[in-house]
Amino acid sequence: MANPNKMKIALLGGTGHLGIGLAIRFAILGHEVIVGSRRLEKAQMKAEEYNNILKSLGEKARIKGLANEDAASEAEISIFTIPWEHAFSTAEFLKEALKEKIVVSPLVPMEKRGNAFYYTKLPEGSAAERLASILESRVVSAYHTIPAEKFARFNESFEWDVAVCGDDERAKKIVIELTNQIDGLRAYDAGPLAVSSMIESITPLLINIMVRNKLKDLGVRFV
Ligand SMILES: NC(=O)c1ccc[n+]([C@@H]2O[C@H](COP(=O)([O-])OP(=O)(O)OC[C@H]3O[C@@H](n4cnc5c(N)ncnc54)[C@H](OP(=O)(O)O)[C@@H]3O)[C@@H](O)[C@H]2O)c1
Numbered sequence: 001m002a003n004p005n006k007m008k009i010a011l012l013g014g015t016g017h018l019g020i021g022l023a024i025r026f027a028i029l030g031h032e033v034i035v036g037s038r039r040l041e042k043a044q045m046k047a048e049e050y051n052n053i054l055k056s057l058g059e060k061a062r063i064k065g066l067a068n069e070d071a072a073s074e075a076e077i078s079i080f081t082i083p084w085e086h087a088f089s090t091a092e093f094l095k096e097a098l099k100e101k102i103v104v105s106p107l108v109p110m111e112k113r114g115n116a117f118y119y120t121k122l123p124e125g126s127a128a129e130r131l132a133s134i135l136e137s138r139v140v141s142a143y144h145t146i147p148a149e150k151f152a153r154f155n156e157s158f159e160w161d162v163a164v165c166g167d168d169e170r171a172k173k174i175v176i177e178l179t180n181q182i183d184g185l186r187a188y189d190a191g192p193l194a195v196s197s198m199i200e201s202i203t204p205l206l207i208n209i210m211v212r213n214k215l216k217d218l219g220v221r222f223v
Contacts, residue, residue, distance in 0.1 A: 027054055145161075
């Protein structure tokens with residue numbers, strides 16, 4: 001069994017909004033973090049930027065940048081921090097590299113119609129199930145309700161819950177343990193992968209509430 005205290009974690013498309021917060025926070029915890037990108041140069045540039053943030057926080061620079069396919073090959077666990085419309089073609093491309101490994105889906109399929117956001121229903125049931133149908137990996141669904149911008153402000157605190165679901169119990173346990181290591185996050189087992197649409201659809205709800213009530217950075221807390 002993998003040691004959840006020291007894992008090789010790839011953020012595929014980790015150069016964007018959600019990637020930075022996860023990369024820096026997992027690196028602070030001592031995990032081996034790889035930032036993936038479609039372009040090696042961009043991955044290396046972002047890794048340098050993230051390492052500078054780590055240094056400014058008094059931490060060791062320990063993040064490296066690789067092309068997504070190399071990041072997926074090296075890592076034990078890969079997180080798809082890629083917009084959902086592009087995640088599935090990326091999954092086809094990375095299928096071999098991700099075989100039998102843990103893959104985390106924070107994907108939120110949603111669209112704006114008029115002045116509201118709606119959850120986009122997929123034939124497989126959810127984005128995580130679609131990812132699982134493409135990959136031969138141990139897919140776990142998590143992190144959908146983390147507001148990325150606040151998560152990437154490392155001097156601020158928060159208290160957010162993370163609903164985690166998946167069919168591979170060991171993989172889910174590892175993701176829950178990893179998540180609980182991050183200060184301010186509390187992970188809960190929410191069931192099998194088939195419940196993922198319920199978790200994914202919370203995000204457009206949060207966004208609608210934020211927009212209409214002039215609020216920012218809403219997360220969820222189960223009380
Ligand atoms: N933003 C949030 O607050 C938030 C919160 C929870 C969950 N999520 C979910 O997390 C995922 C990432 O969200 P994000 O806001 O971090 O996304 P993002 O910043 O818009 O994009 C992340 C990265 O995706 C890669 N990418 C863009 N187009 C691509 C394509 N055609 N093919 C492959 N890769 C592509 C880019 O990396 P390269 O150019 O380096 O390849 C980009 O930096 C989404 O599925 C979203 O639903 C987001």
